[in-house]
Amino acid sequence: MPEESVKSTGPLAQLSGITVRFENHATGAVTTILENFNLECGDGEFLVIVGRSGCGKTSVLNLLAGLLDPQAGQVQVKGKSPRAAREHLGYMFARDALVPSRTAMGNVEIGLEVRGVGRAERRARAHELMVRLGLAGAEDRYPWQLSQGMRQRVALARTWALDPDLILMDEPFAALDAQTREAARVQFLDLWERRRSSVIFVTHDLTEALLLGDRVIIMGPGGRILENIVLPFGRPRDSSELPYTNEFRVLERKLHALLAHEQEQDQELMAPV
Ligand SMILES: Nc1ncnc2c1ncn2[C@@H]1O[C@H](COP(=O)(O)OP(=O)(O)OP(=O)(O)O)[C@@H](O)[C@H]1O
Numbered sequence: 001m002p003e004e005s006v007k008s009t010g011p012l013a014q015l016s017g018i019t020v021r022f023e024n025h026a027t028g029a030v031t032t033i034l035e036n037f038n039l040e041c042g043d044g045e046f047l048v049i050v051g052r053s054g055c056g057k058t059s060v061l062n063l064l065a066g067l068l069d070p071q072a073g074q075v076q077v078k079g080k081s082p083r084a085a086r087e088h089l090g091y092m093f094a095r096d097a098l099v100p101s102r103t104a105m106g107n108v109e110i111g112l113e114v115r116g117v118g119r120a121e122r123r124a125r126a127h128e129l130m131v132r133l134g135l136a137g138a139e140d141r142y143p144w145q146l147s148q149g150m151r152q153r154v155a156l157a158r159t160w161a162l163d164p165d166l167i168l169m170d171e172p173f174a175a176l177d178a179q180t181r182e183a184a185r186v187q188f189l190d191l192w193e194r195r196r197s198s199v200i201f202v203t204h205d206l207t208e209a210l211l212l213g214d215r216v217i218i219m220g221p222g223g224r225i226l227e228n229i230v231l232p233f234g235r236p237r238d239s240s241e242l243p244y245t246n247e248f249r250v251l252e253r254k255l256h257a258l259l260a261h262e263q264e265q266d267q268e269l270m271a272p273v
């Protein structure tokens with residue numbers, strides 16, 4: 001039976017009617033970041049969020065991770081509150097946040113250790129992931145002995161080792177140079193193809209958005225969803241060929257235009273009259 005027909009179709013993660021406001025304690029000014037914001041991520045869906053800086057992308061991930069409480073609305077992950085669903089979640093940031101006193105292997109094992117997985121199994125799982133991510137031979141190195149690209153892959157292995165149903169990724173490859181980013185992305189995609197967890201992935205890189213996602217949403221001010229694009233590309237994807245296809249280029253241009261248009265509107269709003 002094809003894999004798709006076995007999968008449940010209900011949303012794995014859901015934000016409904018969300019309002020998030022931040023108060024500036026010095027001035028008392030209140031800024032509304034998200035207003036009646038709604039979002040669903042299906043089981044096994046790879047959802048990419050793009051949008052200009054400050055529109056609330058990280059806040060959306062923080063809501064799903066239970067790190068931020070909304071003033072109104074509901075957040076559910078697997079039908080539970082985010083805190084109750086924590087064991088199903090993985091969160092990967094733009095900066096790796098590895099534990100400096102632990103080796104690469106020690107970092108990958110952290111979550112498994114907390115879960116009480118035995119040493120031999122921990123090692124085996126961590127080792128397998130590290131090999132897949134091109135980190136063989138780096139197991140005993142400390143974070144300061146690793147390149148930024150390697151550190152991000154260690155962080156990815158650490159997140160993946162827990163086999164989460166939902167992975168939140170906040171510009172995970174943004175700190176890498178173009179070539180390293182491309183390599184990390186290919187390895188990540190390869191890993192993901194083997195176990196299609198739901199992913200909510202934030203990026204400013206439109207090529208990355210189109211290469212990875214099943215669906216891309218563009219967020220605007222107040223969390224308004226300006227565009228929701230279901231991508232027509234099949235899987236597995238050939239990252240070396242796909243960006244050169246006409247269909248890809250047309251979509252890439254469309255995304256660029258939508259974001260540029262929004263930027264212009266912003267500038268008009270801010271311009272003195
Ligand atoms: N804890 C906080 N206290 C006050 N304001 C905050 C807090 N966290 C976020 N903000 C503000 O909320 C807005 C949205 O922030 P958020 O980090 O979600 O944006 P973003 O879309 O991820 O931006 P970027 O692309 O730059 O990462 C910003 O204006 C930010 O300054």
Ligand SMILES: [Mg+2]
Pocket residue numbers: 057058059170
């Ligand atoms: Mg952010």
